[in-house]
Amino acid sequence: MTRPILEVDALERRFDVSAPWLNRLLERKPRRTLRAVDGVDFDILPGQTLALVGESGCGKSTIAKLVTGLHAPSDGKIRFNGDPTKMQMIFQDPFASLNPRWRVGRIVAEPLRTLFPDTTDAQAEARVGELLKTVGLSPADAAKYPHEFSGGQRQRISIARALAGEPEFLVCDEPTSALDVSVQAQVLNLMKRLQREMGLTYLFISHDLSVVRHMADVIAVMYLGRIVEIQPTADLFANPLHPYTRMLLDTIPDLEAPKRDRAPMGGEVPSPVSPPSGCTFHPRCPLSFDRCKRELPKRTPDVHDRRVACFAAAEGKTDV
Amino acid sequence: MTQPVLDVQGLRVEFPTRHGTLTAVDDISLTIGRGEILGVVGESGAGKSMTGMAILGLLEPPGRIAAGKILLSGDRIDTLTEQQLQAVRGRRIGAIFQDPLTSLNPLFKVGDQLVETIRLHTPMTRAQARRRAIELMQEVGIPAVEERIDNYPHQFSGGMRQRIVIALALCAEPELIIADEPTTALDVSIQAQITALLKRLCRERGTAVMLVTHDMGVIAETADRVAVMYAGRLAELGTVEDVVRRPQHPYTVGLMGSIPSLRRDESELQMIPGAMPRLNSIPSGCAFNPRCAQAGPKCSRDIPRIHGEGAACWLALEGATA
Numbered sequence: 001m002t003r004p005i006l007e008v009d010a011l012e013r014r015f016d017v018s019a020p021w022l023n024r025l026l027e028r029k030p031r032r033t034l035r036a037v038d039g040v041d042f043d044i045l046p047g048q049t050l051a052l053v054g055e056s057g058c059g060k061s062t063i064a065k066l067v068t069g070l071h072a073p074s075d076g077k078i079r080f081n082g083d084p085t086k087m088q089m090i091f092q093d094p095f096a097s098l099n100p101r102w103r104v105g106r107i108v109a110e111p112l113r114t115l116f117p118d119t120t121d122a123q124a125e126a127r128v129g130e131l132l133k134t135v136g137l138s139p140a141d142a143a144k145y146p147h148e149f150s151g152g153q154r155q156r157i158s159i160a161r162a163l164a165g166e167p168e169f170l171v172c173d174e175p176t177s178a179l180d181v182s183v184q185a186q187v188l189n190l191m192k193r194l195q196r197e198m199g200l201t202y203l204f205i206s207h208d209l210s211v212v213r214h215m216a217d218v219i220a221v222m223y224l225g226r227i228v229e230i231q232p233t234a235d236l237f238a239n240p241l242h243p244y245t246r247m248l249l250d251t252i253p254d255l256e257a258p259k260r261d262r263a264p265m266g267g268e269v270p271s272p273v274s275p276p277s278g279c280t281f282h283p284r285c286p287l288s289f290d291r292c293k294r295e296l297p298k299r300t301p302d303v304h305d306r307r308v309a310c311f312a313a314a315e316g317k318t319d320v
Numbered sequence: 321m322t323q324p325v326l327d328v329q330g331l332r333v334e335f336p337t338r339h340g341t342l343t344a345v346d347d348i349s350l351t352i353g354r355g356e357i358l359g360v361v362g363e364s365g366a367g368k369s370m371t372g373m374a375i376l377g378l379l380e381p382p383g384r385i386a387a388g389k390i391l392l393s394g395d396r397i398d399t400l401t402e403q404q405l406q407a408v409r410g411r412r413i414g415a416i417f418q419d420p421l422t423s424l425n426p427l428f429k430v431g432d433q434l435v436e437t438i439r440l441h442t443p444m445t446r447a448q449a450r451r452r453a454i455e456l457m458q459e460v461g462i463p464a465v466e467e468r469i470d471n472y473p474h475q476f477s478g479g480m481r482q483r484i485v486i487a488l489a490l491c492a493e494p495e496l497i498i499a500d501e502p503t504t505a506l507d508v509s510i511q512a513q514i515t516a517l518l519k520r521l522c523r524e525r526g527t528a529v530m531l532v533t534h535d536m537g538v539i540a541e542t543a544d545r546v547a548v549m550y551a552g553r554l555a556e557l558g559t560v561e562d563v564v565r566r567p568q569h570p571y572t573v574g575l576m577g578s579i580p581s582l583r584r585d586e587s588e589l590q591m592i593p594g595a596m597p598r599l600n601s602i603p604s605g606c607a608f609n610p611r612c613a614q615a616g617p618k619c620s621r622d623i624p625r626i627h628g629e630g631a632a633c634w635l636a637l638e639g640a641t642a
Contacts, residue, residue, distance in 0.1 A: 185578035253537030
């Protein structure tokens, strides 16, 4: 079997969100911790795309930061079976992630200069031109500043910069959610082409299931800091196991059947500071029973090959 | 035909700048009937929000309505003074904006904000207005209203805040609601709750709704008819079934194709090459012609226009390019 390029094991990240200590002292408030990532494990095989999908606050961006080392884990392990310099990240906001005072050429060349200090100016310039062409821009754009580009073009610059370090592994945190759909299509196509041509591995983070379906080989659905279900893309869409996944799938508007009337799922994601007992999804779950309130379901080997963390799914229940 | 609630005829919005006049909205005509939801869709800069703002009389100077008429149940509202407009906005037209946090005053309890709005528009006593506020909050689906009415906006979640903004828009039972990206800041599951709520209110009260959004999914789910905008102009107008399933304008076709499908497997998404032009460099003729694979000589010469349902495309209008 191929060895995974990234192995994440029982990963946890807690944030201290307590009031300042004087307030705690005077108002007798306890310390409060937010478990942003709470026991997450997954592997990614080389050349594949694993997508983390979920609603705001489910911890998907925190995982991106843990994997790239921008946050340190509170517990658990992240093993990257490759050269750590071969990992790069593409951020969501193409306006905040490019230095407005630098010319595009300098932005794209920065990883080159850092990772390959022997690069001469002429080599760097040639490489930057090549990279800009790869992402569909012109070498002449190197002399311009970021503000001269549209959102989609800026995201291409971010991709060119990420590619400059000759990465094997790219962490993409909502790379297209700030873009219009027609531009999103251009960027997604570009990312898929680069993956084919360069054999890149992606950790792809998105809230948009239709984008994820298009991009990912494997999808992990997150809810309140945990992976509730992980399956190959086709299986997840054909046979979603967790009630939350089914709810998410049901909330995507279907363009092929307009004006559909549905009863939307009630409730909201609870606060991660004080999550519900047992399975954190139970207050919103149509299938929940007593055990769900008491006990936390885990993705154990005996249940659906570790694909889902749900007592109801383990018993084969799928409908209300 | 019965009189539409909103009738926009040849609306044109201009921004005079030092480098010449920019046309943000160019010759838009549309109507919305009682109990109808019209979706206005387009990418950033297409002029969809500007159209909504012009109807609300909220254009930021130097922006101005340069041509056209806006009629609300037969009354012209584009020629009203600011003072007269104040009586229309809120009472006859309600507005819902993208960010519920900036639409609510953080320093006042939500109940007081509702009571104030109700009393501004109707001759109710404080006690009556409070009862009405409770009814409205129940109607938009806020649980445990009696407890929550005295909470501040920050004590509500994003979805609940947007429900309160909708309740505010409903205070005076307006004929028309303009909802500008009402679900964009919300998560998908909450988004579905809010669109279902809008649909129900529109059906039960007969309110006309103009739903401005960039999200074709929300439109497909919610709207009865759709207006697709491109570079300040109408590209296509029709029923949601027609526009979503049988788009006529090459731009709409491209837009629909660029959305990843949930059913079909595509190795590549369809793309529209290039980007929407900026307002200071709109090409002559059809604004879409440089990006259109089927453009003929007429497309770069004459502007195709629609003033009713159809596609503003010479191919659709004449069957072929001359």
